[in-house]
Amino acid sequence: MSVTTKTAPATRRGVTEHAAIAAIDSGTRVLRLPTIRDRFEQTAAAAQREQLSYLGFLAELVMAECDDRDRRRAARRIHDAGFPRDKRIEEFSFHANPSVNPAVIHQLATCAWVKAGHPLCLIGDSGTGKSHLLIGLGTAAAEAGHRVRYTLASKLVNELVEAADDKQLSKTIARYGRVDLLCLDELGYMELDRRGAELPFQVLTEREERSAIAIASNEPFSGWTKTFTDPRLCAAIVDRLTFAGQIIETGTVSYRLAHARHARTTGASSNRHAGAKSG
Known part of the structure; x- marks a missing residue:
């Protein structure tokens, strides 16, 4: 009777999926690419569903990183102002x-x-x-x-x-x-x-x-x-x-x-209306 063991799915060249995820996580930390690190798995899943090419998948990740970097820089400039x-x-x-x-x-x-x-x-x-x-x-x-x-x-x-x-x-x-x-x-x-x-x-x-x-x-x-x-x-x-x-x-x-006068007038009118209802 033979016993089969389950192994993690392998990527090309024999790298397991878990090892690939760990390598991407480590590499993006070293290269300071936080958006790619946070999104690569969900982007990969979406690319598979939509049958994107490798280049299309990579473009999605790179553009997301650039967009987020622009937003972070803008936020920094606003803070520094x-x-x-x-x-x-x-x-x-x-x-x-x-x-x-x-x-x-x-x-x-x-x-x-x-x-x-x-x-x-x-x-x-x-x-x-x-x-x-x-x-x-x-x-x-x-x-x-x-x-x-x-x-x-x-x-x-x-x-x-x-x-x-x-x-x-x-x-x-x-x-x-x-x-x-x-x-x-x-x-x-x-x-x-x-x-x-x-x-x-x-x-x-x-x-x-x-x-x-x-x-x-x-x-x-x-x-x-x-x-x-x-x-x-x-x-x-x-x-x-x-x-x-x-x-x-x-x-x-x-x-x-x-605006302040209008707010006071509106508030007073609402209070009178509420008082009339309760009465």
Whole structure:
């Protein structure tokens, strides 16, 4: 009476399926291919069902790895930009703020202005969506492969003052000069002395006509003398931020305040309705 023993199925050249899986797992770890490591078995099963060729199967795996790598890089660039919160252009309510032209914003989201190194100014009162647009366009630029840095104007000035005191000013200005897009928020909320105004001017000069900058301000350009008290310096800064650039005016009506009022009114109406029902 003969006894038969079951063995693991063999692949070509005598390598068992278990050994092949172990080799792929080990090799993809060494080569740092996490997506291929995670998906090769399910992709192989799908390729068998769909009768893909060896090349088709390999192409599926390689494209999946490339797509995931692109997503991870984009996520890293967004993280490194230092945005204070997640805001995207597709979440912006153009209906709530008709002052903002959606066609213009969607064109800016293609990032051609970033590639060209042009400036962008978002001017409007508080609550009109300036920061949302600034962060959303910055996020779009990071996802498109650009190096982006977000900072508050006050934080930038403080950082530059500290760098100057530590004799690290040139290095700090050069670091800001290396990013493809600098997003400067809340410009116009403070009054700067001569030194405080000259330091960010050096950053603008470093980037002039070479790398893009986007600013958000609650003050029209005519009111910037409250921040940059030296008229000549103020004019030079405005010139650098507007030459060959785009100006988006977000208006004076706070849709954030209007939304809050609408929410309160809706909530009060719902409570009255519920009270009437229970009564």
